[in-house]
Amino acid sequence: MKAIEIRETGGPSVLQVVERPAPEIGGPDDILVKLKAAGVNPVDTKVRRNGPLVPDGLPAVLGCDGAGVVEAAGAGVTRFKPGDEVWFCWGGIGGSVGNYAEYIVLDNQLAQAKPRAVDFIQAGAAPLVLLTAWEALHDRARLSEGQRVLIHGGAGGVGHVAIQLAKAAGARVCTTVSSPEKADFVHALGAEYCINYQEEDLVASIMKWSEGQGVDIALDTIGPEVFRQTIPAMAHYGDLVTILDPGPELDLTEARMRNLRISLELMLTPMLRDLPRARTHQGDILRRCAKLIDHGDLQIHVSQTFPLTQAEAAHRLIEKGHVTGKLALVMD
Template identity: 75%
Template sequence: MRAIEIQKTGGPAVLQLVERPRPELTGPDDILVRLMAAGVNPVDTKIRANGALLPAGFPLVPGCDGAGVVEAVGADVTRFKPGDEVWFCHGGLGGPVGNYAEYICLDNHLAQAKPHALGFAEAAAAPLVLLTAWEALSDRAGLAADQTVLIHAGAGGVGHVAIQLARLAGARVCTTVSGPEKADFAHALGAEYCINYREEDLVHAVMEWTGGRGVDVALDTVGPACFRQTIPAMAAYGNLVTILDPGPDLDLKEARVRNLRLSLELMLTPQLRDLPRALAHQGEILRRCGKLIDSGELKIHVSQTFPLAAAAQAHQLLEAGHVTGKLALTID
């Protein structure tokens, strides 16, 4: 089968199209999936640049997100049959199991039935960001109806689904964007107020929007500087969640005075630590998101697709920044 392989860390040029053996069923609970598309995520670029997250290491087939058609099933599989369409977040963290390829073999319990409303590219682009946003807002922050929430980078991959999930929870949403087009996009998703971070002071804008109270919940999808800037924009007893390392030089005096709950969100933890119950919980999140998608309440925006052989171009675009929504690889 064709696959993208990384043999050493480096820039996008280390992504090489190669021929690899097609994976085979190894256990009674496995399914073999003919991949139709793979999501492209920032974690893929970080693994390419910095190294594998699992001991299997290199050579590595990247790609955490996939969607495709079940080709074969193990003896004990009753949830799926050949021809079923599935989506999932699995692989891409080290070794030969990843979704930048024509086939992948995985435990059937890690996959869910693909939403009917999504094409394969949209379905492949969705799992990681959906799981991240849901876990951050619901599991970490306990977001509730009528709360105010700040979503950073609302036009980005995690941000654009986080806005929608927060609105579905009954919250009021403000978000940061880089310009008018991104603001129009975020408003269409349900954001009530958009802050142009290039032109406006974050804290002043948030306090104006909340009548001086600050937001109940904030989701940082940008990094350490953004995390620090958000602390004085929080309401007392608020929840601030980051999906990135907040950095070593944190002054948390103001966070302590405000009695904030600070949370870290990494949806890859169940894979990295082999946590079956957490993986099952993520499966339930995907199932529930699928229902919201099929009912028209939740949308996935893919701004651009690339053929498998052009994975390096997708990484270049993602690392250049300011992608609206998600990118995906289509596998012919």
């Protein structure tokens, strides 16, 4: 099978097209999936640059999420049969298991039935960002109806699904963008208020929208500086969640005065720390998101696709920043 492999860390050019033996089912609970598409995520570029997240992880096949068709199932598998369409988030953090490939073997409990309303490209690009956004909003911030929610980077991969998840929960959503075109995009997804961070003051804009109260929940998808700037835009007793490292030099004086609950979100933890119960919870999240997708309440925007063999070009594009929605690799 064709796969994209890294044997050393570095720039996009270290992504190499190789021929590998197709993986085989190793246990009664395994399924063999012929991949149709895989998401391209910022974490992929970080693993490529900085190294695998597991010891002795080189050579490695990247790609944390994908979608495809079950080709074979172990003797103990009752959930799936050959021909079933599945999506999942598994692999891509080091070693031979990843989704930048034509086939993958995984425990059947890690996969879920693909939403019927989307194609393989949308399904393959979705799991990682959906899990991240859901855990950040529902599990960390305890999202509830009627709250005011700020999503930073609303046109991005995590941001564009976070807007929709918050809206589906009955929240009022504000978001930040970098252009009028992206403002149109996020408004169509359900954002009530939009801030062009290149032209408008974040805190002043939030206070205007929230009638001086601040936002109940904020999701930082950008980094330390945006995290710090968001603190004075929060309502007292609010929830500030970041999916990135907020940095070592962090003045939390104002956050303490506002009694903020600050949370960190990394959806890879169940894979990195081998937490079966947490993986089961993530499966439940994907099933809930599939229902939202099939009911027309959640869409996955893939702005560009690349053949598997052009993974290098996909990495170069995502590292430029400002991608709208998601990028995906296509195997066929």
